[in-house]
Amino acid sequence: MINKKIRNIEKTLLSDNYYVLNRVTFDYLMPNGCWVNQMREVYDRGDGAGILLYNKEKRTVILIKQFRMPTYLNDNEDGALIEIAAGMLDKDNPEACIIRETEEETGFRLKEVKKVYEGYSSPGVMTEKMHFFVGEYTDAMKVNQGGGLDSEAEDIEVIEIPFDRAVNMLHNGEIIDTRTIVLLQYAIIHKLIA
Numbered sequence: 689m690i691n692k693k694i695r696n697i698e699k700t701l702l703s704d705n706y707y708v709l710n711r712v713t714f715d716y717l718m719p720n721g722c723w724v725n726q727m728r729e730v731y732d733r734g735d736g737a738g739i740l741l742y743n744k745e746k747r748t749v750i751l752i753k754q755f756r757m758p759t760y761l762n763d764n765e766d767g768a769l770i771e772i773a774a775g776m777l778d779k780d781n782p783e784a785c786i787i788r789e790t791e792e793e794t795g796f797r798l799k800e801v802k803k804v805y806e807g808y809s810s811p812g813v814m815t816e817k818m819h820f821f822v823g824e825y826t827d828a829m830k831v832n833q834g835g836g837l838d839s840e841a842e843d844i845e846v847i848e849i850p851f852d853r854a855v856n857m858l859h860n861g862e863i864i865d866t867r868t869i870v871l872l873q874y875a876i877i878h879k880l881i882a
């Protein structure tokens with residue numbers, strides 16, 4: 689961390705009930721030469737990884753659907769969200785994490801994945817950096833039903849749909865998760881499914 693326009697960073701813990709929420713105060717040097725004191729609440733849940741699974745021959749993608757409370761509280765009628773498979777890194781590297789999460793959530797055991805982007809999820813609020821992957825799947829890679837971990841009370845529906853249908857859902861507002869939008873757009877731009 690080197691930025692000469694920032695000094696006196698102080699953190700106060702507001703909650704570490706599950707993940708960590710801090711109040712961070714700091715002095716910021718404005719373009720007019722004045723130092724101003726600023727405050728931000730910053731939520732730290734570590735980093736994450738997500739993946740778009742695709743099959744060129746079948747022209748299909750694998751997505752998941754699960755209940756997301758924060759969206760239920762903000763305009764998502766039944767709280768169900770169609771997403772890419774994704775998870776938090778824990779202590780894994782991003783590649784190992786996404787291979788593990790893919791198997792837990794979708795039931796597909798991947799050997800290879802391709803990293804395509806790295807980006808901050810919500811930079812005004814969260815520290816989280818997301819690692820974005822794509823990966824090819826075949827029916828032979830299905831080793832279990834997926835659905836998430838019972839131990840974490842996950843209830844995940846695995847959805848295999850034609851890529852063209854997923855693109856329609858992107859355009860008609862059925863897909864409203866930004867991570868999923870990013871990777872479907874990547875697939876369109878790079879013609880993953882020609």
Ligand SMILES: Nc1nc2c(ncn2[C@@H]2O[C@H](COP(=O)(O)OP(=O)(O)O[C@H]3O[C@H](CO)[C@@H](O)[C@H](O)[C@@H]3O)[C@@H](O)[C@H]2O)c(=O)[nH]1
Nearest residue numbers: 706707735736737738774775776789809816818840841842
């Ligand atoms: N009790 C409790 N459990 C929690 C809480 N937050 C998360 N969990 C548990 O932690 C699990 C996290 O599952 P993952 O699959 O590792 O993470 P994710 O929620 O899918 O996260 C992915 O999507 C997020 C976007 O909403 C991303 O922020 C994240 O990086 C990742 O890509 C959840 O199933 C749930 O059991 C909480 O506040 N309380």
Ligand SMILES: [Mg+2]
Nearest residue numbers: 773774775793
């Ligand atoms: Mg997940």
